[in-house]
Amino acid sequence: MVTVESIDEVLATHQPALPSTRLSMVEQTLTRLLLFVILGVLLGLVLMPETVWDNGLRPIIWEPIQQDAGAQGDAGYSYQNTAIYTFGLLASVVVFQALFRTLQLPADDKMMIALIAWVCLAPIFRVLEDADFFPSSIDWLLISPIIHLHLATWLIAIGFVSHLVGKKWDHVGGDLGELNIRMRIVPVLCLALLFMWAILFRPGYAEHDMGLIWVIIGLGIGFASLIFAFHATREWPTITRGLLAFAVGACFVGLGHWAQLAATPWLQESGRMPNDVVFWPALIVLGIPGLICSVLYRMGKDDARQLKLTGFEAGVLPEGVTIKSWETEEKVVAKHPIEQLSNKALLASPLVLAMVFGQLCDGFATMVGIDYFGYSEKHPLSDAVIQYGGGISDNMGWDVEGAWLFAIVKAVLVGTITYIFVEMRVENRQKHLRLLIVLAVLIVGL
Known part of the structure; x- marks a missing residue:
């Protein structure tokens, strides 16, 4: 009879994976390259400001941000700044996952749920910026990509404080440890939310010229939800609890301002009032992805529960086992719980559900916004797909733009990525990389 112990004995004959505390060659190279680029840009700003800033970063990055924040509306992306943002995002994913791994920060489903709340915070802020709520002195902080750096600063600060408290009190069990954690973290989180x-x-x-009733209600719900979220996650690591609680509270504060915009619209910088609020797009943009995710969750929840009982994580190999040794012993590991249960279990994981929901929302929101409300696409590659779809619409005599094709491409793409994701296995030291890749996909999608 094949047991987990016998499989482990076979895998132990192979070369073990790198310890989690050590950086791989790729991680070392990208870390040095990123530091070199940052140092080079800083030196260039000091020594050659005309070349680096006036003829480089300013027209490529800063001026589109200023235009986006101004009364003239959204500024489109160029191939140059898209390439810069893409490289920066990918390099940051590799570098930060290595940092988080060496710090032994959680990379489980609970952390993914907490980070999803932070991802939701970005579009909440961005909608208010598009509605010209924020004054011109700070609205550039809510423009992509600055908004992601801005929120990352808040995230790191909240995570740092929570991590410090957790290091001291997480190991103290019972009510004493929990009381000390709450007394130290909850007031800090409330003050941080008040400061934000x-x-x-x-x-x-x-x-x-606006009312404040929904703003006040949103503030009340925000602080109440912060406290509730922290208290309801007692069994979670302190850093995860702190990140989740603050983000949930901030989301409700922002949604209160959404409600105020719907109740008492304010004049925008362009001199126009916002259009009448319509709710039917939400049924498509949120409803269809929600139904699909519900089906995926039902398909995978039983296997996810069984795998959790075995003590393993979906798609993650046991500590010290390499991908190469796992694939070499393909017939042996076929009886391992990870191999038998991971594929369906991943369908019910926050990693996959968040990725599917976010990307489908992006596709359907783009379709509805462009084809029915006359908005335009900012990203050059996405716009090329939409223009091609528009050509098909013209040839077929359809009275719509081409964003329907973008939604189809998104759906096919997310289906392909999901299939690859559930079939993929990662080493234990790569858990943080997997989590941050999904987070990056969410950021790009929303």
Whole structure:
């Protein structure tokens, strides 16, 4: 009879994986390259400002951000800044996953749920920026890609404080440890949320003729949800609890301002009032992806529960086992719980569900916004797909733009990525990389 122990004995005959505390050659190279690029840019700004700033970063990156934040509306992406953002995102994923791994930060489903809340915070802010809620002195902080760097600063600060408290008290069991954690973290999180409201939201009230009833309700729900989220996740690591609680609270504060915009619309910088609020797009943009994710969850939840009982994580090899040795012993590991249960279990994981939901939302939102409300696409590659779809619409005599093709491409792409994802196995030291890749996909999608 094949047992997990017998499989482990076979795998132990192979060369073990690198320890999690060691950086691979790729990680070392990218870390040095990223540091070299940052140092080179800083030196260039000091020694050759005309070349680096006036003729380089300013027209490629900063001026589109200024235009996006101004009354003229969204600025399109160029191939140059798209390439810069893509390289920066990929390099950051590799570098930060190595840092998080060496710090032994969690990379489980709970952390993914916490990070999803932070991803949701970005579009909440961005909608308010598009509605010209924020004053011109700070609205550039809510423009992509600055908004992601801005929110990353908040995330790191909240995570740092939570991690410090967790290091001291997570190992203390029982009510004593929990009481000390709550007494130290919850007031800090509430003060941080109040500080965020004061520097980001409060200046906007003087800019607009608007009511405040929904703002106040949103603030109340925000602080209440922060406290509730922290208390409801007692069994979670402190850093994960802190990140989730703050992001949930901030989301509700932002949604309160959404409700205020719907109740008492304010004049935009262009001199126009916002269009009437319509809710039917939400049924498509959120409803269809939600139904698909519900089906995926039902397909995978039983295997996910069984795998959890075995003590293994879906798609993640046991500690010290390499991908090469796992594939070499393909027939032996076929009886391992990871191999038998991971494919369906991953369908019910926050990693896959968040990726599917986010990308489908992006596809359907683009389709509805362009084909039915007359918006335009900013990204050159996406716009090329939409223009091609528009040509098909013209040839077929359809009275719509071409964003329907973009939605189809997105659906096919996310289906392909999901298939690859559930079939893929990662080493234990690559868990953080997998998590940050999904996070990057979510950031790009939303």
